[in-house]
Amino acid sequence: MRTNIRSTGRDATFTETARRSQIVECAIETVCEFGYAGASLSRVAERAGISKGVITYHFASKAEILEEAVAVVFARGAEFAMRSGAFTGDSEPHDALRGYLESNLAYIAAHPREINAVVEITRGHRDADGRQVFGTAWEEREVLGLLEEIFREGQRLGHFRDFSPRVMAVAVRRVIDGFSFQVLAHPDTDVAAYTAEVVAMFEHATRAGTA
Amino acid sequence: MRTNIRSTGRDATFTETARRSQIVECAIETVCEFGYAGASLSRVAERAGISKGVITYHFASKAEILEEAVAVVFARGAEFAMRSGAFTGDSEPHDALRGYLESNLAYIAAHPREINAVVEITRGHRDADGRQVFGTAWEEREVLGLLEEIFREGQRLGHFRDFSPRVMAVAVRRVIDGFSFQVLAHPDTDVAAYTAEVVAMFEHATRAGTA
Amino acid sequence: MRTNIRSTGRDATFTETARRSQIVECAIETVCEFGYAGASLSRVAERAGISKGVITYHFASKAEILEEAVAVVFARGAEFAMRSGAFTGDSEPHDALRGYLESNLAYIAAHPREINAVVEITRGHRDADGRQVFGTAWEEREVLGLLEEIFREGQRLGHFRDFSPRVMAVAVRRVIDGFSFQVLAHPDTDVAAYTAEVVAMFEHATRAGTA
Amino acid sequence: MRTNIRSTGRDATFTETARRSQIVECAIETVCEFGYAGASLSRVAERAGISKGVITYHFASKAEILEEAVAVVFARGAEFAMRSGAFTGDSEPHDALRGYLESNLAYIAAHPREINAVVEITRGHRDADGRQVFGTAWEEREVLGLLEEIFREGQRLGHFRDFSPRVMAVAVRRVIDGFSFQVLAHPDTDVAAYTAEVVAMFEHATRAGTA
DNA sequence: CATGAATGAGACTTCATTCAT
DNA sequence: AATGAATGAAGTCTCATTCAT
Numbered sequence: 001m002r003t004n005i006r007s008t009g010r011d012a013t014f015t016e017t018a019r020r021s022q023i024v025e026c027a028i029e030t031v032c033e034f035g036y037a038g039a040s041l042s043r044v045a046e047r048a049g050i051s052k053g054v055i056t057y058h059f060a061s062k063a064e065i066l067e068e069a070v071a072v073v074f075a076r077g078a079e080f081a082m083r084s085g086a087f088t089g090d091s092e093p094h095d096a097l098r099g100y101l102e103s104n105l106a107y108i109a110a111h112p113r114e115i116n117a118v119v120e121i122t123r124g125h126r127d128a129d130g131r132q133v134f135g136t137a138w139e140e141r142e143v144l145g146l147l148e149e150i151f152r153e154g155q156r157l158g159h160f161r162d163f164s165p166r167v168m169a170v171a172v173r174r175v176i177d178g179f180s181f182q183v184l185a186h187p188d189t190d191v192a193a194y195t196a197e198v199v200a201m202f203e204h205a206t207r208a209g210t211a
Numbered sequence: 212m213r214t215n216i217r218s219t220g221r222d223a224t225f226t227e228t229a230r231r232s233q234i235v236e237c238a239i240e241t242v243c244e245f246g247y248a249g250a251s252l253s254r255v256a257e258r259a260g261i262s263k264g265v266i267t268y269h270f271a272s273k274a275e276i277l278e279e280a281v282a283v284v285f286a287r288g289a290e291f292a293m294r295s296g297a298f299t300g301d302s303e304p305h306d307a308l309r310g311y312l313e314s315n316l317a318y319i320a321a322h323p324r325e326i327n328a329v330v331e332i333t334r335g336h337r338d339a340d341g342r343q344v345f346g347t348a349w350e351e352r353e354v355l356g357l358l359e360e361i362f363r364e365g366q367r368l369g370h371f372r373d374f375s376p377r378v379m380a381v382a383v384r385r386v387i388d389g390f391s392f393q394v395l396a397h398p399d400t401d402v403a404a405y406t407a408e409v410v411a412m413f414e415h416a417t418r419a420g421t422a
Numbered sequence: 423m424r425t426n427i428r429s430t431g432r433d434a435t436f437t438e439t440a441r442r443s444q445i446v447e448c449a450i451e452t453v454c455e456f457g458y459a460g461a462s463l464s465r466v467a468e469r470a471g472i473s474k475g476v477i478t479y480h481f482a483s484k485a486e487i488l489e490e491a492v493a494v495v496f497a498r499g500a501e502f503a504m505r506s507g508a509f510t511g512d513s514e515p516h517d518a519l520r521g522y523l524e525s526n527l528a529y530i531a532a533h534p535r536e537i538n539a540v541v542e543i544t545r546g547h548r549d550a551d552g553r554q555v556f557g558t559a560w561e562e563r564e565v566l567g568l569l570e571e572i573f574r575e576g577q578r579l580g581h582f583r584d585f586s587p588r589v590m591a592v593a594v595r596r597v598i599d600g601f602s603f604q605v606l607a608h609p610d611t612d613v614a615a616y617t618a619e620v621v622a623m624f625e626h627a628t629r630a631g632t633a
Numbered sequence: 634m635r636t637n638i639r640s641t642g643r644d645a646t647f648t649e650t651a652r653r654s655q656i657v658e659c660a661i662e663t664v665c666e667f668g669y670a671g672a673s674l675s676r677v678a679e680r681a682g683i684s685k686g687v688i689t690y691h692f693a694s695k696a697e698i699l700e701e702a703v704a705v706v707f708a709r710g711a712e713f714a715m716r717s718g719a720f721t722g723d724s725e726p727h728d729a730l731r732g733y734l735e736s737n738l739a740y741i742a743a744h745p746r747e748i749n750a751v752v753e754i755t756r757g758h759r760d761a762d763g764r765q766v767f768g769t770a771w772e773e774r775e776v777l778g779l780l781e782e783i784f785r786e787g788q789r790l791g792h793f794r795d796f797s798p799r800v801m802a803v804a805v806r807r808v809i810d811g812f813s814f815q816v817l818a819h820p821d822t823d824v825a826a827y828t829a830e831v832v833a834m835f836e837h838a839t840r841a842g843t844a
Numbered sequence: 845c846a847t848g849a850a851t852g853a854g855a856c857t858t859c860a861t862t863c864a865t
Numbered sequence: 866a867a868t869g870a871a872t873g874a875a876g877t878c879t880c881a882t883t884c885a886t
Contacts, residue, residue, distance in 0.1 A: 013866090015866070016866085019866085019867095033341065034337070034341050035334075035335055035337055035341070035343075036247075036248055036335065037247055037248035037335055037337075038337060038341060040858075040859060040860085041859075041860065041861090042858080042859070042860095050867090050868085051867080051868050051869070052859095052860085052861090052868085052869095053862095053863095053867065053868040053869065053870090054866085054867060054868070056860080056861065056862080057866070057867065057868080058866095061860080061861080062859095062860065062861090120334075123246075123331075123334060124246055124247065124248055124335065126245070126246055126248075126249060130244060130245045130246070130249055132246070135396070136392055136393070136395075136396035136397075137396070161415070163408060163411065163412065164404075164405075164408045167405060167408040167409065167412070168408075168412065170386075170389060170393065171382075171385075171386045171409070171412060174382075174385035174386050174388070174389040175381075175382045175385050175386070177385070178381060178385045181347055182347075182381065184347075185346070185347035185348070186347075193375075194375075194378060197374060197375045197378040197379075198378065198382070200374065201374065201378070201379065201382060201416045202416070204372070204415050204416045204417075204418070205412045205413070205415045205416040206415075207415070224848070224849095226848075226849070227848080227849085230849085251875075251876065251877085252876080252877065252878090253875075253876080253877095261850085261851095262850070262851055262852070263851090263852085263877090263878090264850065264851050264852065264853095264878095264879095264880095265849080265850060265851075267877080267878060267879075268848095268849070268850065268851090269849090271878095272877080272878080273876095273877065273878090435845090437845070438845085441845090441846095455763065456759070456763050457756075457757055457759055457763070457765075458669075458670055458757065459669055459670035459757055459759075460759060460763060462879075462880060462881085463880075463881065463882090464879080464880075464881095472846085472847085473846075473847050473848065474847085474848095474881085474882090475846065475847040475848065475849090475884095476845090476846060476847070478881080478882065478883080479845075479846065479847080480845095483881080483882080484880095484881065484882090542756075545668075545753075545756060546668055546669065546670055546757065548667070548668055548670075548671060552666060552667045552668070552671055554668075557818070558814055558815075558817075558818035558819075559818070583837070585830060585833065585834065586826075586827075586830045589827060589830040589831065589834070590830075590834065592808075592811060592815065593804075593807075593808045593831070593834060596804075596807035596808050596810070596811045597803075597804045597807050597808070599807070600803060600807045603769055604769075604803065606769075607768070607769035607770075608769075615797075616797075616800060619796060619797045619800040619801075620800065620804070622796065623796065623800070623801065623804060623838045624838070626794070626837050626838045626839075626840070627834045627835070627837045627838040628837075629837070646869070646870095648869075648870070649869080649870085652870085673854075673855065673856085674855080674856065674857090675854075675855080675856095683871085683872095684871070684872055684873065685856090685857090685872090685873085686858095686859095686871065686872050686873065686874095687870080687871060687872075689856080689857060689858080690869095690870070690871065690872090691870090694856080694857080695855095695856065695857090
C-alpha cells in the first residue's frame with residue numbers, strides 16, 4: 001500500500017516513509033504507556049526525540065496517526081499468521097480455530113505493547129461527533145467475519161455443535177484481546193500453557209457430539 | 212454506608228446525597244456517550260443542568276466522581292445478583308456458574324449504559340503517575356476471585372474438568388464485559404437467546420468427563 | 423472599640439464577639455502558615471472547624487478580616503508595650519529607644535506567628551485597584567511617627583547625633599519586622615542576646631559625640 | 634549561561650531568548666504593580682501583548698518564570714556591583730561595607746521596580762507544599778554570607794567593634810531591601826543623601842573604639 | 845446565629861493545530 | 866523536509882461571595 005502524501009500525487013520518499021513509521025511506532029508506545037487519553041502529540045514527539053511540528057508535517061491530524069497505527073499492527077498480525085502457516089485455507093475447522101488462537105496469542109505474547117495500544121485505540125478513538133471510529137460495525141466487518149466463517153463451516157461439516165457463530169466469535173475475540181493485559185501485567189506468564197488452556201476451552205466449547 | 216463530606220465529620224445531608232448521586236449518574240451517562248477521554252466536567256455539568264462549580268463543590272476531584280461511579284455500579288450489580296437469588300451460597304458449581312452468567316448478563320441487558328461507562332472508566336482511568344487505578348491487580352482482587360472459587364470447588368467435586376481457574380475466570384469476565392457493547396450496538400438483541408448461548412458455551416467449556 | 427455588626431446599630435453580642443475573634447485568630451494562623459496568597463477563606467474555615475458561611479456571616483468581606491487582624495495585633499502590641507512600662511512618656515531618648523526595641527522584640531519573640539502574619543498582610547494586601555492598603559503612607563502615619571518623635575527629641579537634647587529621623591526610623595522598623603522570620607526559622611534563638619545586639623547596634627548608630 | 638529548552642538538548646534560539654526575556658520583564662513589572670498574589674499569567678500576557686499560550690510555550694510553569702526573574706535580577710545586581718568597582722577584593726572592611734551599601738542602594742534607586750518585584754517574590758513564592766522557596770535558608774546561603782564575611786574580617790583586624798556578624802548582616806539586608814519601597818513611594822527621594830545616611834548609620838553601628 | 849448550597853470568574857496548564865521560515 | 870513559534874480552546878480546580886433555609 002503506497003501512501004501518497006498531501007495529495008501531491010507523488011509517491012512517498014524513503015525519508016517520508018521512515019518518519020511516518022517512526023512516528024507511528026512512538027505513538028503506539030505512548031498509547032501503551034499512558035493510555036489513549038494520555039497519549040498527546042507532545043509525548044509522542046518527546047519519545048521520538050523530534051519536535052511536534054514534524055508530526056503535523058507528516059500527518060494531517062492526530063487521528064491519522066492512530067488510524068495508521070491500527071492498520072499497521074493489523075497488517076503485521078496478518079502477516080505473522082500467514083508466515084506461521086496457521087491458515088492453509090482448507091484446514092479442518094478445529095485446526096483452523098486452533099491455528100487462529102495460537103497465532104493470535106503467539107503474536108500478542110511477542111508484541112503485547114502494540115496490541116495493548118491497538119485495543120486502547122479501538123476502544124477510545126472517536127470522531128468529532130463522539131462516535132467510535134473502530135466501533136462494533138468496524139469489528140464485525142474487519143474482525144469477526146473470519147471467525148464466523150470458520151464456525152459456520154465447522155457446523156456444516158458437523159464437527160462443531162450448534163451454537164451461534166456470532167456469539168462464539170465475539171467470545172473468542174474478547175479472550176484474545178484481553179491477553180495483552182495478562183502478558184503486560186505478568187511478563188512471566190507461561191505462554192504455551194496459557195495458549196493450551198485457551199485452545200482447550202474453545203475446543204470444548206465448540207465440539208459436537210457431547211450435548 | 213454513610214458518606215462524610217470533606218472530612219468535617221458531618222454526615223451528608225439529603226441535598227448532598229441527591230446532588231452527588233445526580234452528578235454520578237450524569238457522569239456515567241457522559242462517559243457512555245463520549246467515552247472516558249471525552250467525558251469532561253463541562254459536559255457532565257451541562258447534562259446535569261448545573262454549573263461546573265456545583266460539581267467541584269460536591270466532589271474533591273474528577274477522580275472521586277469516576278471512582279464513586281464504579282463503586283455505585285458495582286454495588287447495584289451485587290444487589291441485583293443477590294435479589295435475583297443467583298447465589299444461594301451452597302449451589303452446585305454448574306448452577307453457580309450459570310447463575311453468575313445469567314445475573315450478570317441480565318443486569319447488563321437492563322443497564323447497558325452504566326456498565327459500558329464502568330468498562331470505559333476501569334480501562335481508561337489512571338492516576339497522576341499514569342498507572343491504571345483499576346488495573347489488573349484490582350480486577351484480580353475484586354472481580355476474578357469469586358469466579359475462581361466457583362471453578363476450584365467444581366473441580367474438587369469432579370463436576371468440572373481440569374483447567375486453569377484463572378484463565379477460565381478471565382475468559383468469563385471478558386465475555387461478560389463485552390456484552391454491553393453488543394446491547395448498545397444492537398438494542399434489539401435477544402437477550403435470552405444470547406444468554407443461553409453464553410451459558411452453553413461455558414458449560415461445554417468447563418464440564419468434566421467428555422475429554 | 424465596640425463593633426457594630428451589619429449596621430443594625432445594635433452592639434455585638436458575646437457570641438458575635440467570640441466568633442469574630444476566633445475567625446481572626448484562625449486567619450492569622452493561616453496567613454502565617456500559607457502566606458498571604460495561600461490564605462483562602464476555605465483554609466481559615468477548615469482551621470476554625472466551621473463552615474465558610476460562618477465567616478461571611480460575621481464579616482462583610484475577606485478584607486475586613488485581614489484588616490481586623492492587623493488592628494488586633496497592633497492593639498495587643500501596644501498594650502504589651504504599655505504594661506511592660508517601656509514608655510513612661512518623659513523617658514530620656516536613649517532609654518525610650520531601648521524600651522521601644524526591647525518591648526517590640528519581646529513581643530515578637532512571644533508571638534512570632536501573629537507578627538509574621540501581620541507583616542505578610544501589610545505587604546500583600548491590596549484593594550480592588552491593586553493599591554496596597556497598608557502601604558508606605560499608612561506606615562508613615564501609624565508606625566514611623568512615634569520613632570521619629572523619639573529621634574527628634576534626642577537630637578534636640580543633643581543626646582543623638584545629627585541624622586535623618588525618617589531614615590533611622592525606617593531602619594529600626596525594618597530590623598524589628600524582620601525579627602519574626604528569625605524567630606520562626608530558628609526557634610532556639612537566644613532572644614536576650616539578639617535583643618542586646620540590636621539595642622547596641624542602634625545605640626551606636628544614634629549616639630552623639632563620637633564622630 | 635546558555636539555556637537549554639525543555640531538555641531537548643537544543644540551544645535556545647534568538648527568538649526564544651528574546652521571548653523568555655520579554656516575559657520575565659513583564660512578569661517583574663506585573664508583580665511590582667499588582668503584588669505577588671495579584672500577578673497572574675493573564676496579566677503578564679496582557680502586558681506583553683501576547684496570548685497566555687505563548688507563556689506556557691516558553692516556560693514550563695509560572696514558578697519557572699518567577700524563579701528566573703529572581704535569578705536575572707540578582708545577576709544584574711551583581712554585575713552592576715562589579716562594574717561600579719565596589720569590591721576590589723582586598724578593600725579595607727569599612728570601605729567594603731560602604732561599597733556594598735552604595736552599590737546596592739544605587740542599583741535599587743536605578744531599578745526600584747525590579748527590586749520591589751524580587752522582594753515580593755522572595756517573600757511570597759511557595760512550593761506546592763506551602764514552603765517558601767526563597768526562605769530563610771536561601772537568604773542565609775545566598776545573601777548574608779558575603780556581609781558576614783566582611784564583618785568578621787573587620788573584627789579580626791580590629792576595625793569593627795565586637796558584635797554578631799549575623800545580626801548585623803540581617804539588619805543591613807533589611808534596610809537595603811526596604812529601600813525599594815522608599816524609592817517607589819517617593820520618587821523624588823534624594824538618593825545620595827539617603828545613601829549617606831545609611832552609610833553613616835552602619836559606620837557608627839560597626840565602628841570600633843567607641844564603646 | 846448558622847450553614848449548606850450554589851455560582852461564576854479566574855487561576856494554571858495541556859493540547860491539537862496552523863504557519864512562517 | 867523540518868521546526869520553532871504561536872494560538873485559542875478547553876481542561877481541572879480554587880476562590881470569594883451570595884442566598885435560602
